[in-house]
Each structure stands twice: as C-alpha cells, then as structure tokens.
Amino acid sequence: MKYIVILFLALTACNSTTKKKQAKNEAIVNQSVETKAIVTGANQTNKYLPLLKGKNVGVVANQTSVIFKNDSGKEHTHLVDSLLALNVNVTKVFAPEHGFRGVADAGEYIEDGIDEKTGLPIFSLYGKNRKPPKEFLEDIDVMLFDVQDVGVRFYTYISTLHYVMETSAELNIPVIVLDRPNPNGHYIDGPILEKDVTSFVGMHTVPIVYGMTIGEYGKMINGEKWMDNEIQCDLTVVPLQHYTHDSEYDLPLKPSPNLPNAKSINLYPSVCFFEGTTVSCGRGTEMQFQIFGAPFLPEETFDFSFTPQPNFGAKTPKHQGELCFGKDLRNVERLDEINLDWLIEAYKATADKTTFFNQFFPKLAGTKKLQDQIENGVSAEAIKESWKPGLEAFSKTREKYLLYK
Template sequence: MMPFKVIKNTVLFPIVIGFVLFISCAHKAKKENIESIEKQLEIKIDTSIVVGANRTDSYLTLLKGKRVGVVANQTSVVFKSENFKDRGYTHLVDSLLALQIDVKQVFAPEHGFRGKADAGEIVKDGIDTKTGLPIVSLYGNNKKPKPEQLQALDAVIFDIQDVGARFYTYISSLHYVMEACAEANIPVIIFDRPNPNGHIIDGPILEIENQSFVGMHPIPVVHGMTIGEYAKMINGEKWLKNGVECDLTVIPMKHYKHNKTYSLPIKPSPNLPNAQAINLYASLCFFEGTNVSAGRGTATQFQVFGSPFLNSGVFSFTFTPQPNEGAKYPKHKNELCYGVDLTQYEKLNELKLTWLIEAYKNTSDKSKFFNNFFVKLAGTKDLQKQIEAGLTEGEIKATWQKGLKSFNVTRANYLLYD
C-alpha cells in the first residue's frame, strides 16, 4: 500500500488542490468579468421614470378589439418592475400578446427586430421565430410602409429607444411610419422613452437641400426631445408629405425631465454599447463622413477615434479595427490607427468639434479627409468649409446660434416634459 500512498500524496493532492484553485479562480474571473461588463454598460437607471410601454392602463383600451402593428426592436420592452428596480423585462410584442392584443405584424427599423444587423445593412423581411409573427423591414428599399402592408391593421404602435441625434435613423423611420399611416387613415400610438441626451440642443440646422435618411428635418444635430415630442413636432410642423397629419397619440412617461441622467438598460444599436458611447455619439459620428474611424470594429465604438493617416507624433493612442458584431467590414480593417481614447472623458453637455478639427489639422492628406457623406451628416455644406478654412470651434458655433434660437422657440410648442 505504501507506493499508493506516495502517489496519492505527491501527485493526486497537488492535482486536487490545483483543480480547486482553478475552479476558484474561474469563479472569481467570471464574477470580475460580469462586474466589468456591468460597469461598461453603466446601468444607472433613474428608478423614478416609468416609460410609456409600462403604462398599460393608459393604452390597453386603445388596442382592445383592434388589429395592431408594432414598430419595434430589441429596446421595445416592458420592465417587470414599473420603475426598473428589477432589471428584468419582457419584449413589448410578447407582453401585448399575453394581454390578448391582436398583434398582426412587426415592423423593424435599421439593425432589425433583434438589433443585430450592421449599420446600413439591408434587413430582410421574415418571421419572428418566437411568436410566428411576420416581420416587415423598414430599412433598405422599403423605408416607408406600403399600403398593402398596412391594410390589415387598425392601429400602429411605435416604441423604439432613440438617442437624440438627428442622424440616428429611428426618427426617420418614425417620419415614414407616420406618413404612411396618415395616408391610410390609421392611428399611430407612440410609447415614449427617455432621451439620454435630452439635456443637449446643439449643432447646425439641417438645410432642406441636404435632406436624406440620416437627416430629414430642419433641426440641429442634437435636438433635446423624446421620440413622443419629436412625433408631435413632425405633425405640427407639417413635415409629412403633402402636409398630411397623422392621427397621433403619445403615451407619456411618468417622472421624466430632460435634464435627468438616464443610462439605457439595453443597447439601442450594436455600436452604442454604453452610456459613454451614447453621450459621445453625436460628436464622433461626424467621423463617419471622413477617413477616420469612430471605433467600429473595436469594443469601444464611438468612444475612440483614429486613422492610419493621422500624425502618430500627435496621436499616441492606437487601435486596430477587426470585424465584430455590428461591424462586419469596419473602416481600416486590420490597419493600425492613431487617435484618441475617450472612454474616460467627462460627460458632454454640448456638441464637441475639437476632435474633428484636430484630426483634420493633423491628417497626412487633407484632400482625402472628407467624403460625400459628411455633408449629409452635417446637414449643411458650411461645416466642412469652415473646418477647411481653419475656423475655431467657437467661431463655428457662433454661426449656429440664430438657427438654434429659432429652433428652441419651435421646440417649446411640442414639449411634454420640463
């Protein structure tokens, strides 16, 4: 028996101890990883806010006995606790079906019903595997619902989380849904949600000649309105085709104010992973119209920027874009980019141009810095000209003030919250 005892003591014991330590370290690593993810997502929810989707008492009577269409994505949820104390939630479509509402079909905007598609990727029609409901894409060649896609409906719900930037295409989808429903005499019901950038109103006013799907209305880059308030403005300002007006009902939130800090519990799109990205998005999205990457193809989308063409002596931070969720073909794929890390930058209360201006000053070939998409994002040709002419951020912003003052007067007519 002695040989067995020797083997047991000298071999098995260390193995057992090693295994226990491995399990312990793995558990610790898993815990730390979860904590890291939670920290990255910055789930700091104002627990007093009650979103429109949770106010079933305000909308069930509007839906009973009607055939309903739902414009939705992964953010369209009903929270298990009315004020988010429990992070759990149920998708709006599942909730409506459980409440015996006759949901006939789902309309999905950019990124799709589950929010997994790349920016600009064509989202195909399909069937929701969980509910069996038909899904109609509102992106690509079918941005506006067709009459035949609405003919079996008595009402349409729009419930999508916005981030308050003009070029975030969900408000363009909202426009087309309202327009199509107005033409078909179908009422639209908006379930309102917070604007995480509701404290910011800034940027040049879009000029109509530069209208596109990333900018349809004469508003600044950051508009400071919720999706419900914005829908009221679309209606009231007669922006729908031929001046038609949508039969619109907004289910407002409880306890919301524009200056409240609100971090989204669900990513609004694949490349906005946390509160930092959402806050920086309006300022860094201008890089989408240049040869500079805004971090697509990294884990810090819209929290870093960089390019192989920026001066490495000025920009010491580096990253290399690789294909990932939401960016199958990222700009500068597999190329070392020099730029700036903004993951720890303080919360913005304005649209910031400093990074765009500095990148232009320090690019190796200024003639290739801007592309044709930049004017669509800016909504005006002036911004590119001003940067090329060497104007400072302050000088450029001074040219926006007249337009912003006028917009604020108009905006005040449609506000639902302080």
C-alpha cells in the same frame, strides 16, 4: 422671572425641534421625488391597452421595445411577447434600422422575414422600403410605435417614425407612440439641417442634437406639417412619468449594436462626424464611438492605438486589420454640447486633406458649410457661433411640443 426664562427656553427648543423635523421631512420628500424611477410609456399598459382592444395591431419595434419588470431594467419582457400574452391581436411587426432583434450593422440592408419566436411576419423599414407601402397597413387598425431613440438627428429611428406616421395618416390609421427617455435630452446643439442635403439621416430642419423625446418629436412632425402634402396623423403619445430633460438616464439596453454604453451615447453626436471622414470612430473594437483614429494620424500626437477587426455590429470596419493612432475619449466628462475640437484636430493632422472628407459628411452634418468652414481654418468657437441664430429659432419651435421640462 425664572419661570418665564425656563418657559421661553422650552418654547425655543420645541420650535427648533419642530423646524428640524420639518426640514428633515422636506428633505425626505425631495429625495423621494429625485429618486423616483422613470416609468416608460410601454410600462403603463393601463393607458394603451384599451386603445388596442379588439383591433388589428401593427407594432414598430426592435430589441429595446420592452416592458421592465423592475426599476433596475435587468428583467424585462419584449413588448410584442407581452401584447400577445395579453391577447392583443398583433398581426405584423415592422423593424427599423438594425432589425427587429437589433443585430444588423449600421446601414445594412434588412430583408422581410418571420420572427422565429412568435411566427409573426416582420416587414423591414430599412430595406427596399423606408416608408411602409399602403398595402402593408391596409388590414391594420392601429399602429403602435415603441423604439428607444438617442436624440440625434442622424440616428434614423426618427425618420422611420416620420414615414410610419405618413402612411398611417394617408390611411386614417391612428398611431400610438410609447415614449422613452432621451439620454441626450439635456441640450440642443449643432447646425440646422439644410434642405438640399435632406436624406434618411436627416429629414427635418432641426439641429443635430434636438433635446426631445421621440414622443415629443412625433408631435413636432405632426404640428409642423412636415409630412407629404402637409398631412397630419391621428397621434397619441403615452408620456413618461418622473422624467425631465435634465434626467440622466443610462439605457438598460443597447439602442443599436455600436452604442454599447452611456459614454458612447453621450459622445455619439460629436464622434459620429468621423463617419463622414477617413478616420475610424472605433467600429470593430469594443470602444465604439468612444475613441477615434486612423493609420495616417501621427503617433507622436495621437498616442492611443487600436486595430479594428470584424465583430458584432461591424462586419467590415473601416481600416480593418490596420494599426490606428488616435485618442481615447472614455474618460471625457459628460458632454452638454457638441465637441468639434476632435474633428478639427484630426483634419489638421492629416497630410492628404483632399481625401479627409467623403460624400457622406454633408448629410451627417446637415449642411455643406461645416466642411467648408473646417477646410478654411475657421475655429470651433466661430463655427458654433454661426449656429446660434438657427438654434434660437429652433428652440421656439421646440417649446410648443415639449411634454417635459
């Protein structure tokens, strides 16, 4: 009997050790999956170089169009430089808002030019041409699109993608999108764009935050037949690796001059409403889209102060040289929805409410209704409740084009 007990204890200990080893191994595997670095489309050269071989290639790119040399993102080579080094025949570069090197102000007119480093002609898609004219693409065999987006409707890179796809489709030129993560890809929110306020900061019937990568968004433009005459493009998306819409991704490079860090990018969908008002969103400081304020807001309520001055990315900031009173949002927790409280609070505290909103606001909001709701004292909760039917319908459309869950 003694030997049976000993044998039983030994087997139990062995089984316990085995289970611990299995649990440890599973933890290591799970940890490995969780910590795998996201691989961008641009970094997967084996997937798209064969599609460029022997072709005249046009590239839509800016300062974010890079191939990373390591997981930190600190070392990288510009996509155009890499393609030329690999003997890809890049013939033209097309630059979106902020320019090829990403130094222009928001909304600043960008001229065509020559890239000093490569000698390649640069054609602006944020100057006299938002849509590339057919003659720009007639000697091109394939268009390569690689621009870091931030997943917000009024961020104009998705409008540029639309027009590049449209001209390419009209000329039967295939388009390859090298996908990149969406730092605001973890939620959808906001009013659906109404067609009577369509503009370059809002071309499609989507919410302000749409929760898709730029590759997925290109698929939706195509699939929903949003281009002129319902034309469709020969579109290839080089997908990301190790990415989901819940992935937190801190962009290694600024996507534009006034989005300097992860906090500004996360707050951007909410704070950018102030661009359609007389309130500053921090342009002309080093805290762009992380603060807001104006000289007329009461200091006793809005106890954070700043003075906008010309700087990189803001040559003539709103309220330049004036002391502004407002709020510092840099310690706000990561948002997973649009915050309307700050906009409503600033509106209520403004003495001259007739000048608070400007003509740009309905284009930013994608609807005239939001301004009316705020002016009529509708609460943030009630406003957001009015968005729900549109968001539910959009979610069903969005689902068809998702490459990542």
